[in-house]
Amino acid sequence: MKLRIAILGTRGIPNYYGGFEHISEYVSAGLVKRGHSVTVYNSHNHPYTANSWNGVEIKHCYDPEYLIGTAGQFVYDMNCLLDARKSKYDVVLIMGYTSSSVWGKLYPKNSTIITNMDGMEWKRSKYSKPVQRFLKYAEKLAVQYSQYYVSDSLVIKSYLADKYHINSAYIPYGADVYSEQEREQYEFKEALKEDYFLLMARMEPENNIETILEGFNKSNSNKKFKVLGDTGNRFGKFITHKFKNDNRIEFKGAIFDTPKVRSLQNNSYLYFHGHSVGGTNPSLLEAMASEALIAAHNNPFNKSVLNTDAFYFSNAVEVRHLVENVQRKDLEKNMVLNNLHKIQYQFNWESVINQYEEFIIETHKHSNNERIIAH
Structure with a gap:
């Protein structure tokens, strides 16, 4: 028909x-x-x-x-x-x-x-x-x-x-699963392996951007934190002003170039997903498909997708703990692979x-x- x-x-x-x-x-x-x-x-x-x-x-x-x-x-x-x-x-x-x-x-x-x-x-x-x-x-x-x-x-x-x-x-x-070759063909100086944290979201309060950056700001990490999203709205201006003295935090603006986003997600040390309202979020699925290690806001929407294959946070103290303590060992590699399988077979x-x-x-x-x- x-x-x-x-x-x-x-x-x-x-x-x-x-x-x-x-x-x-x-x-x-x-x-x-x-x-x-x-x-x-x-x-x-x-x-x-x-x-x-x-x-x-x-x-x-x-x-x-x-x-x-x-x-x-x-x-x-x-x-x-x-x-x-x-x-x-x-x-x-x-x-x-x-x-x-x-x-x-x-x-x-x-x-x-x-x-x-x-x-x-x-x-x-x-x-x-x-x-x-x-x-x-x-x-x-x-x-x-x-x-x-x-x-x-x-x-x-x-x-x-x-x-x-x-x-x-x-x-x-x-979400699309990219081959390793496709992900790695996009080389640019900002995607150095695992030397930065990352979040990608619209600048809205319910995406917990302030909570995430507050936790990072109070941490002793010497890594950078890249923030993807248009900061032109009122909340975006508030956030950039609030953290302007932390030179580890870099506001990169909105990026719609999918290979570039994929490369940034794939190479991040830990990808923070702060969305707390709404259904299954596309940027979360993209991060899973890009084989990012994920720390997500603790709510039923994120848990129904990620299950036990992510770290969770509810406040800035927990974000700081993740920033200072998350390792990249076998357990974390399995979390990444499990999320990739979900994209291949479910999403x-x-x-x-x-x-x-x-x-x-x-x-x-x-x-x-x-x-x-x-x-």
Whole structure:
């Protein structure tokens, strides 16, 4: 069965931004290879301006976020939905619900609507209490107006089952396994073997960047600490100012060059993953695939992926302890290998794309049957 599929809810592909753009890039191209017709909606401000990418049709919709801030995301999502209503897609896959579910009544009536339910956005500490209340409401609307649901984490799947009594399909993110040759062909002076710690994240409070750097700052380590992520926002400026006197800490900005990121992860002494909210995080899977030794924030999202194959921390004291005491011996080498096996057998893109295709076809057949019965 070959379907016409639209992916909405992201800023667009190729990925210049984050998790949903990352997965949309892989899933859209993968579904095209399997014979489906796929359209991804892009912000008109997206750096990629062509009308197709790897066989995926790109539709550019007006996005006033650059003019009016966050409210512009709602306008952009509305513009995408209005266009999708005219286009008669078999399936509309909506990535997240933050600024789209308020337009639930505009969801295309004759399309099968699947929403990837994101990661309990209302828990993010960067949001004020009123915004957190709104996000809880937006989550409820997404459940109400969607027909089918995807969770990228088993923690989210069980939360949705408990709270809304809905059965969502668990489909994780994926990562590519690079050969040693591919990883090592990218040589540059910053990737000297194991002489630095590393973290890679958006500069947001719930990513525990302050906790991690506080622990490192108080340590007696003589290694560098490289921080990857755009520090242009308010929290980023706060963090760079707070640690400006520690010349071991280097803020490298955002890096979207995958081989360079992979090389930095692979060569790090210890990779810190501080994300505490959301589902399976792409940068965590990339680090596992890059054979980094990982220290992760102690929460159910990270533990459901890493299990016993990581060190865990909850505060700056524990970070300092890891910085000063973690070794690179047989036990640690096994942790790295176990995580690599998870990528090869559980979190590989081929498997993720297959699961999306199966779920899309199955739900479309199911909703078609329901429409026939209703008539």
